[in-house]
Amino acid sequence: xxxxxxxxxxxxxxxxxxxxxxxxxxxxxxxxxxxxxxxxxxxxxxxxxxxxxxxxxxxxxxxxxxxxxxxxxxxxxxxxxxxxxxxxxxxxxxxxxxxxxxxxxxxxxxxxxxxxxxxxxxxxxxxxxxxxxxxxxxxxxxxxxxxxxxxxxxxxxxxxxxxxxxxxxxxxxxxxxxxxxxxxxxxxxxxxxxxxxxxxxxxxxxxxxxxxxxxxxxxxxxxxxxxxxxxxxxxxxxxxxxxxxxxxxxxxxxxxxxxxxxxxxxxxxxxxxxxxxxxxxxxxxxxxxxxxxxxxxxxxxxxxxxxxxxxxxxxxxxxxxxxxxxxxxxxxxxxxxxxxxxxxxxxxxxxxxxxxxxx
Amino acid sequence: xxxxxxxxxxxxxxxxxxxxxxxxxxxxxxxxxxxxxxxxxxxxxxxxxxxxxxxxxxxxxxxxxxxxxxxxxxxxxxxxxxxxxxxxxxxxxxxxxxxxxxxxxxxxxxxxxxxxxxxxxxxxxxxxxxxxxxxxxxxxxxxxxxxxxxxxxxxxxxxxxxxxxxxxxxxxxxxxxxxxxxxxxxxxxxxxxxxxxxxxxxxxxxxxxxxxxxxxxxxxxxxxxxxxxxxxxxxxxxxxxxxxxxxxxxxxxxxxxxxxxxxxxxxxxxxxxxxxxxxxxxxxxxxxxxxxxxxxxxxxxxxxxxxxxxxxxxxxxxxxxxxxxxxxxxxxxxxxxxxxxxxxxxxxxxxxxxxxxxx
Numbered sequence: 117x118x119x120x121x122x123x124x125x126x127x128x129x130x131x132x133x134x135x136x137x138x139x140x141x142x143x144x145x146x147x148x149x150x151x152x153x154x155x156x157x158x159x160x161x162x163x164x165x166x167x168x169x170x171x172x173x174x175x176x177x178x179x180x181x182x183x184x185x186x187x188x189x190x191x192x193x194x195x196x197x198x199x200x201x202x203x204x205x206x207x208x209x210x211x212x213x214x215x216x217x218x219x220x221x222x223x224x225x226x227x228x229x230x231x232x233x234x235x236x237x238x239x240x241x242x243x244x245x246x247x248x249x250x251x252x253x254x255x256x257x258x259x260x261x262x263x264x265x266x267x268x269x270x271x272x273x274x275x276x277x278x279x280x281x282x283x284x285x286x287x288x289x290x291x292x293x294x295x296x297x298x299x300x301x302x303x304x305x306x307x308x309x310x311x312x313x314x315x316x317x318x319x320x321x322x323x324x325x326x327x328x329x330x331x332x333x334x335x336x337x338x339x340x341x342x343x344x345x346x347x348x349x350x351x352x353x354x355x356x357x358x359x360x361x362x363x364x365x366x367x368x369x370x371x372x373x374x375x376x377x378x379x380x381x382x383x384x385x386x387x388x389x390x391x392x393x394x395x396x397x398x399x400x401x402x403x404x405x406x407x408x409x410x411x412x413x414x415x416x417x418x419x420x421x422x423x424x425x426x427x428x429x430x431x432x433x434x435x436x437x438x439x440x441x442x443x444x445x446x447x448x449x450x451x452x453x454x455x456x457x458x459x460x461x462x463x464x465x466x467x468x469x470x471x472x473x474x475x
Numbered sequence: 476x477x478x479x480x481x482x483x484x485x486x487x488x489x490x491x492x493x494x495x496x497x498x499x500x501x502x503x504x505x506x507x508x509x510x511x512x513x514x515x516x517x518x519x520x521x522x523x524x525x526x527x528x529x530x531x532x533x534x535x536x537x538x539x540x541x542x543x544x545x546x547x548x549x550x551x552x553x554x555x556x557x558x559x560x561x562x563x564x565x566x567x568x569x570x571x572x573x574x575x576x577x578x579x580x581x582x583x584x585x586x587x588x589x590x591x592x593x594x595x596x597x598x599x600x601x602x603x604x605x606x607x608x609x610x611x612x613x614x615x616x617x618x619x620x621x622x623x624x625x626x627x628x629x630x631x632x633x634x635x636x637x638x639x640x641x642x643x644x645x646x647x648x649x650x651x652x653x654x655x656x657x658x659x660x661x662x663x664x665x666x667x668x669x670x671x672x673x674x675x676x677x678x679x680x681x682x683x684x685x686x687x688x689x690x691x692x693x694x695x696x697x698x699x700x701x702x703x704x705x706x707x708x709x710x711x712x713x714x715x716x717x718x719x720x721x722x723x724x725x726x727x728x729x730x731x732x733x734x735x736x737x738x739x740x741x742x743x744x745x746x747x748x749x750x751x752x753x754x755x756x757x758x759x760x761x762x763x764x765x766x767x768x769x770x771x772x773x774x775x776x777x778x779x780x781x782x783x784x785x786x787x788x789x790x791x792x793x794x795x796x797x798x799x800x801x802x803x804x805x806x807x808x809x810x811x812x813x814x815x816x817x818x819x820x821x822x823x824x825x826x827x828x829x830x831x832x833x834x
Contacts, residue, residue, distance in 0.1 A: 192583030192764035194553040223582050224551025229765050265782060267791040272782060280718050290721070292714035298707050317707050324788030344707045348657050348676050352701055355651035355797050356715075358782075359639050362649070366774045367765045373781055390777060405551035406588050406726045415725045418749060422732055423624060423631060423717075429683030432626040438714050 119455035127153055127165050127454060130468065130475055134168060137471040138175045139182035140207070148206035151237045156454045158442035160293075162302025163238050166460045169467045171204060171235075173381035180204055180234055186211050194223040197368050198230045202393060205236030209255070209396055213242045216400040217249055224405030229368035232392035235259070235379050239279035240293035240442070246281060246400045247289050250409040253281040254399035258364040258371075260378040263297055264338035265358075266351045269324040271338045272373050275301050276360035281439075283403070285413035287420040291439030296356040297339045304330040304339070309457065317344030363397040370395025478814035486512055486524050486813060489827065489834055493527060496830040497534045498541035499566070507565035510596040515813045517801035519652075521661025522597050525819045528826045530563060530594070532740035539563055539593055545570050553582040556727050557589045561752060564595030568614070568755055572601045575759040576608055583764030588727035591751035594618070594738050598638035599652035599801070605640060605759045606648050609768040612640040613758035617723040617730075619737040622656055623697035624717075625710045628683040630697045631732045634660050635719035640798075642762070644772035646779040650798030655715040656698045663689040663698070668816065676703030722756040729754030 128149055135145035156164030174180040184203030188196045196215050200208035212228045219226025236242065239255040246253025259274025277300075279293035295301070299318045307314055307330035314330045321327045322336030326345075333339060341353025365372035370391040377385035377394060403409040426435045456464075461475075468475035487508055494504035515523030533539040543562030547555045555574050559567035571587045578585025595601065598614040605612025618633025636659075638652035654660070658677045666673055666689035673689045680686045681695030685704075692698060700712025724731035729750045736744035736753060762768040785794045815823075820834075827834035 190764075190766060192761070193581070195583040195760070195764040197765050222552070224554040225584060225586055227584055227760065265785060265794045267787050268785040268794045269788055270785045272785055280714075282721055290717070292711075292718060294708075294711045294714060296711075298702070315706050324791075342702060342708050342711055343657070344703065347674050348703045348707070349653075349701050351795065351797075352651075352653045352655075355639075355653060358649070358797065359651060362641055362775070362778065366771060366778060367762075369766055369770075372774070372778055390774065401554070401586065402551070403726075405549075405554040406556050407549055407728055411728075412725060415731070415749065416721070419721065419725060419731055426624060426627040426629045426631055428626050429628055432683075435624045435627045436710065438710075438717065 119457055120461060121453035121455050123453050124153065124157065124450055127156065130464065130473060131165060131168055133473040134172065134467060134471060135182075137473065138172060140204075141183070144207045147210060148204050151206040151210060151241050154241045155238045157446045157449050158238065158240065159445040160238050160302060160442075161457075162300070162305055165456070165464065167235070169463050170379065170381065171206075172467065174234065177381050179377070179381065179385070184208065188215065194219055194225050194227060196228045198228055200230055200233035200393060202232055202234070205234040205257070205394070205396070208233040209236035209242050209398070210245060212396065213245045213253070213255065213398045213400070216398045217246060217251060220251055220400040220402045220405070221249075225399065225401045228398045229363065230396040230398070231365070231368040231370035233370070233394055233396055235394070236396055238293060239277045240281065240291055242398060243279035243281040243293070244289070244291060247283045249400070250283060250403050252283070252401040252403065253279075255279045255396070256360045256364055257396040258361045258376050258394055260376050261374045262301060262333050262339045263341060263357060264320060264324070265354045266341060266346055269320075269322060269338070270374070271333070273341075273354075273357040273361055274376055275339060276357040278356070278360060282416060283413055284416035284420055285410065287417045288443055289439060290416065290420065290437060291442065293442075296342050296353055296360060298342055298344050298353070299339070301339065304333070309459075360397070365391060365395030367397065368395045478816055479820060480812035480814050482812050483512065483516065483809055486515065489823065489832060490524060490527060492832040493531065493826060493830060494541075496832065497531060499563075500542070503566045506569060507563050510565040510569060510600050513600045514597045516805040516808050517597065517599065518804040519597050519661060519801075520816075521659070521664055524815070524823065526594070528822050529738065529740070530565075531826060533593065536740050538736070538740065538744070543567065547574065553578055553584050554586045557587055559589055559592035559752060561591055561593070564593040564616070564753070564755070567592040568595035568601050568757070569604060571755065572604045572612070572614065572757045572759070575757045576605060576610060579610055579759040579761045579764070580608075584758065584760045587757045588722065589755040589757070590724070590727040590729035592729070592753055592755055594753070595755055597652060598636045599640065599650055601757060602638035602640040602652070603648070603650060606642045608759070609642060609762050611642070611760040611762065612638075614638045614755070615719045615723055616755040617720045617735050617753055619735050620733045621660060621692050621698045622700060622716060623679060623683070624713045625700060625705055628681060628697070629733070630692070632700075632716040632720055633735055634698060635716040637715070637719060641775060642772055643775035643779055644769065646776045647802055648798060649775065649779065649796060650801065652801075655701055655712055655719060657701055657703050657712070658698070660698065663692070668818075719756070724750060724754030726756065727754045
């Protein structure tokens, strides 16, 4: 059985209406919708419209403020700290990235740490905002603790993704966007739905043993940092996840490590917060603060072309340049529509019912 | 048989004398020595005095300029591109990091891309230069191609390390410094010397098959990006290595990807360079460009303490905070001396003989 398909326009209108119903301004409902649906278009289905009802449940609990007064609380020529005022991360994050871009226009680079925010959708969206300005974009965020550091059985880090977007001239941009764990949580959710096993190295049991059960994190187990085990460099994945946590939250004054509030509304945030909300970190670097942009972009074309044409292992089709599959899917789904899991459809119908918005 | 032990002072005097003999100024011979020996002190033996004769062989071939005119070729308030004039990376890199720190003092952050340089020792040294200034330090470099992108059999990337150093208040700093491959090349060299096998996931054969032979890269095989295989996220390690390559070399105008000149003097650089020398990238971020430094550092203490005290898997002693093992070894080796492999001792004796410097 194949999943039902919906047009981008239909999902856009629906999402916009829901964000309006919880009190967002037109402009912010549109922005939140664009960020949210970029995940569906690019095939990161776990972070798209499937999460819409989750955001609404956080709003129900007053953990999301639909009319935030987003403001800079501290700044220097190339930096700022932004207080998201508990707004939707889908709105706070692009606002913060805009500030990074403005700083870069003057100072060469701009770096913005954000506190008091919520889940921001896909990191890639925000990093890619830099591209039309001939800038390199960087985005990262911390997230609810699901990941155990190497040698530990405690969940102290989120899947803490990093995105880096780099423009080219005639080639499409280089866009890396990945969780700093062996596998993103969304990949485990897919296995859970299909009742399939996970490869060894993705999760561990509550006592830290290797496991193939994609549900381990629900029964005290944990996800594993990129690398899978110590022998294969999981301590490096732990370094990366820590780096994201510290830049996103210790620099900004958000909650870090095990204090990060859970995304799911049925779990309460820790009662002893060490900061405000969750944290993000954004960077924008103007290419011509280093060398003429066209010169750089010509070399990026050369870089991309050389790597894409690399000789492959027998049976493998091609070397994948980061961002290629997502961009191709984006084009396809804009044309042919977006498939949604029947459970997601049901959930959206219920959400529409509650707010008298047709789905 | 245990390796012979040498005092830090003895190695320092020897290294200083050799750098003087090839024409470095007093100041630069001292700096190069300090950077080089930091690797031995911190236990990254592959990057320390064992490489001294390698640097000299590059000087013999006129690929290292011992009296470089290091200069800024392009800048903005928070950025600079530095031309290393073919100098020792051991000298060019700390000079570039000083520029990043100076930029950060004024603009909040400083970012320096370097071209026309050589191997810079351990990335951690340069990142840690930021710490006494209450700044976060970042250092990365590209390197001779040894690593195959996911799905490829071609060696297109170096082991491209990243270092991030973050200050704390009463706790020692967080210092991550790691190759973006499953295992650093130095770890393979240790296995080669001991005639031991590598775990599956570290290297592949020339046709891209999994292998346990640590010598694979010498017979057409390759090292593998962090993650080990596609299922365990090697495409993420590929993203990281690419990111380092592009920041270090495409931003600066150095050689990138397969065009990076080899460190070993017996292999000639490619005849069709796309830039100058090898490239590095440095960053310095002033903590108080984001929030008061003491406030940040108190939270770093809390972060470090919480993670260090995390419950461990049965049989594991503790969660290791990045930088802990290297700092502990540094203290020990300053006190008790530095063990050197007999082959390295022989090599240094020959080097001393050539320049009439006693070892």
